[in-house]
Amino acid sequence: SQTIHQWPATLVQPVGSPLSLECTVEGTSNPNLYWYRQAAGRGLQLLFYSVGIGQISSEVPQNLSASRPQDRQFILSSKKLLLSDSGFYLCAWMTGMNTEAFFGQGTRLTVV
Amino acid sequence: AQSVTQLGSHVSVSEGALVLLRCNYSSSVPPYLFWYVQYPNQGLQLLLKYTSAATLVKGINGFEAEFKKSETSFHLTKPSAHMSDAAEYFCAVSDLSGGGADGLTFGKGTHLIIQP
Numbered sequence: 308s309q310t311i312h313q314w315p316a317t318l319v320q321p322v323g324s325p326l327s328l329e330c331t332v333e334g335t336s337n338p339n340l341y342w343y344r345q346a347a348g349r350g351l352q353l354l355f356y357s358v359g360i361g362q363i364s365s366e367v368p369q370n371l372s373a374s375r376p377q378d379r380q381f382i383l384s385s386k387k388l389l390l391s392d393s394g395f396y397l398c399a400w401m402t403g404m405n406t407e408a409f410f411g412q413g414t415r416l417t418v419v
Numbered sequence: 420a421q422s423v424t425q426l427g428s429h430v431s432v433s434e435g436a437l438v439l440l441r442c443n444y445s446s447s448v449p450p451y452l453f454w455y456v457q458y459p460n461q462g463l464q465l466l467l468k469y470t471s472a473a474t475l476v477k478g479i480n481g482f483e484a485e486f487k488k489s490e491t492s493f494h495l496t497k498p499s500a501h502m503s504d505a506a507e508y509f510c511a512v513s514d515l516s517g518g519g520a521d522g523l524t525f526g527k528g529t530h531l532i533i534q535p
Contacts, residue, residue: 399463
């Protein structure tokens, strides 16, 4: 069966520090991968998606970047965090044939 | 482009009462529609999905939703609320016209409160 791992679960980082959040998927090949950010009362905002290794599409201008170094690995990064980067970050995957998205457990990022 | 509107950011019902969470969508092609549930500090879990088969869809935990094309709605219901149903609920749409690569479009969520 397919599983998705996302870590860390919680993270407190100072302003200006770098960020690296990792997401890996098991049990499937060539998934579409997604990073969402969730803010209270605003639902889920799609940040990045990837349809293959090295292929990244960005949905909104921001202080963050994403990379996909391997088929089932998706990384969210920042060189210098801002206070506004605080939030709940969710990784998800979909296949070309399935239509639902499967989510990781999320990372609560607090920038102080 | 597709969009989803969830009416009511907070819904409060008594334990044992009917749960009704409203969702209206806009899509340029026949949509696939989903309801997800999120418990505090967790990821989203799929409750049910509509993929152009039966218009009444049954999901987990006693929830169901009915697709009404004429009303562009996909409301979520449960006959009798339980305390464990307290959570955030998201409606989402997948527009396959673009191949689905850009994922699902989510509503802003409805926080369901269960009163004892």
